[in-house]
Amino acid sequence: MTSRTKAFITIGVGMIVILLVAWQFILPRLQPHVFYGQVIQSTSPAPTIELDGPGGERVAISDFEDKVVVLYFGYTFCPDVCPISLAKLARAREMMGDKGDDVQVIMVSVDPARDTWQVLEEYAAHFDETFIGLTGDPADIDRIATVYGVYYEAEESTSSAGYLVNHTSTVMVVDRNGELKLVIPYEATDEQVAADLSYLVG
Amino acid sequence: MKWSRFVAMSVGVAMLAAACSSGSADVAIDDPWGRTSPKVATNAAFYMSITGGDADDTLVSASADVCGMVELHETVMNDGVMSMQHLPAGIPVPAGETVSLEPGGLHVMCMNKTAELEIGQMVSVDLVFETADPMTVDVEIRDE
Numbered sequence: 001m002t003s004r005t006k007a008f009i010t011i012g013v014g015m016i017v018i019l020l021v022a023w024q025f026i027l028p029r030l031q032p033h034v035f036y037g038q039v040i041q042s043t044s045p046a047p048t049i050e051l052d053g054p055g056g057e058r059v060a061i062s063d064f065e066d067k068v069v070v071l072y073f074g075y076t077f078c079p080d081v082c083p084i085s086l087a088k089l090a091r092a093r094e095m096m097g098d099k100g101d102d103v104q105v106i107m108v109s110v111d112p113a114r115d116t117w118q119v120l121e122e123y124a125a126h127f128d129e130t131f132i133g134l135t136g137d138p139a140d141i142d143r144i145a146t147v148y149g150v151y152y153e154a155e156e157s158t159s160s161a162g163y164l165v166n167h168t169s170t171v172m173v174v175d176r177n178g179e180l181k182l183v184i185p186y187e188a189t190d191e192q193v194a195a196d197l198s199y200l201v202g
Numbered sequence: 203m204k205w206s207r208f209v210a211m212s213v214g215v216a217m218l219a220a221a222c223s224s225g226s227a228d229v230a231i232d233d234p235w236g237r238t239s240p241k242v243a244t245n246a247a248f249y250m251s252i253t254g255g256d257a258d259d260t261l262v263s264a265s266a267d268v269c270g271m272v273e274l275h276e277t278v279m280n281d282g283v284m285s286m287q288h289l290p291a292g293i294p295v296p297a298g299e300t301v302s303l304e305p306g307g308l309h310v311m312c313m314n315k316t317a318e319l320e321i322g323q324m325v326s327v328d329l330v331f332e333t334a335d336p337m338t339v340d341v342e343i344r345d346e
Contacts, residue, residue: 079245079312080277081284083237084305087346119242126240151283159288160271161245161313166285186279186306 033199036192037173037184046180047147049108051134052117059134061174064104068200069174073150075111075165076123076133082107083127085169085186090128092193099201102176109135110145110152110167148172148180175200227255229295229334234327234341236312239319246319247275247309248327248341251302254295260332262292266341268325270314277306286311292332319343 046061049071053059061069070089074082086107093100107124109115112135115123120133135141145152152167173182173196181200184193234250246269252261264272274289293308295301303309310327319325323343330336 076242077244078286079239079243079247080275080286080305080309083239083243083247087237091346114244122240122242126238126243155285157286157288158290159273159275159286159311159313161273161311164286166283168282169279169284170282185282186284 033195035182035196035199036188037171037182037196039182040180043179045178046174047144049106049134049144051108051136051140051144053132053134054117054121056117059106059132061106062178065178066176067102067104068176068197070103070105070197071148071172071174072105072107073110073145073148073152073167074107074169075109075167076115076119077111077161078165081169081186085171086124086127086131088188088190088193089171090131091190092197093128093130095190095194096198096201099198102201103197105131107131107133108141108144109133110141110150111154111165112136112138112141173197173200176202227298229253229255229259229331229337231329231337231339232300234339236319236325236341236343238321238343238345239315241315241318244314246312246315247305248312248325249303249305249309250339250341251300252293252295253300254297255334256297257333258297259295259334260292261295261329262332263330264310264327265330266312266325266327268315268317268319269312270316272327273311273313274308275311276308279306295331321345 050058050060072085089105093103109120115135117135120135124131124133150168152165154163154165157164169186171184175181182196230253232251236246236248239246266272274293276287276289278285278287321343324340326338327341328336328338
């Protein structure tokens, strides 16, 4: 083999290695992330939320401005859908590894008459010790739900539970710029939630 | 008697016996489970598959020591709004068909829960049917 042939082979192998690396690591980063959730095209700050949180302390979503804030509107009397959604968020956060540290999940009660901050504190932490629950004056919660486009309504029922609350079961995501960025539907899988949140963490 | 004929007859007798014992198929429950739940959560949901027996039947009620009261409910979604419907008439279990009680749909609703539901725990739940004999199932508490 001449030294010229050797040089060609070396260059050829080198180019193949470079192409493989590009294909494996660089191209995926160049492709834009396709959100599963519905993207909100707005550059205005997410509407203020300031309610009673763990320990009875007032908590505002702006307290978490360096994090991606995930808002879930639900109630602790709800045995089926709310635990499904919160357990999914907990699994998604775990899947994200270290990036999960930059996610703050907040459950906002749509049943302030029954959900005290004490109940919510224990309830939210059951799913993930970093999760918090917020409650407060029904008028404040009404106003917050309206600006976030969340529908809820207490419905009298034949059930002995007294009343049940019909509510929008979506997840809202506020990005690190404090802007309402994403609405993730109930049907999203753990992986889809993790992928969207990971992208927003950056 | 030839060996092969003896075997054939034995198999025949065994099949006949099996056919007789399953002559009246009963309602069968598969994989009863519930999610872990903190003590402060007033209510919890239990899920399972119910396969109907020979005749149409209905799961009319349920009870459990850990629940102050149990009702049968269904989660329904309309235009993104979730609501829970109380099913006072019970859950129909057609003959031979499997009805799935699963997250986001039909469930046994455990109300005024008196304890935390911890992973690995077995909760004894009594099921009452319109015609089939009542039965007790062990609901496994797990994460998903």
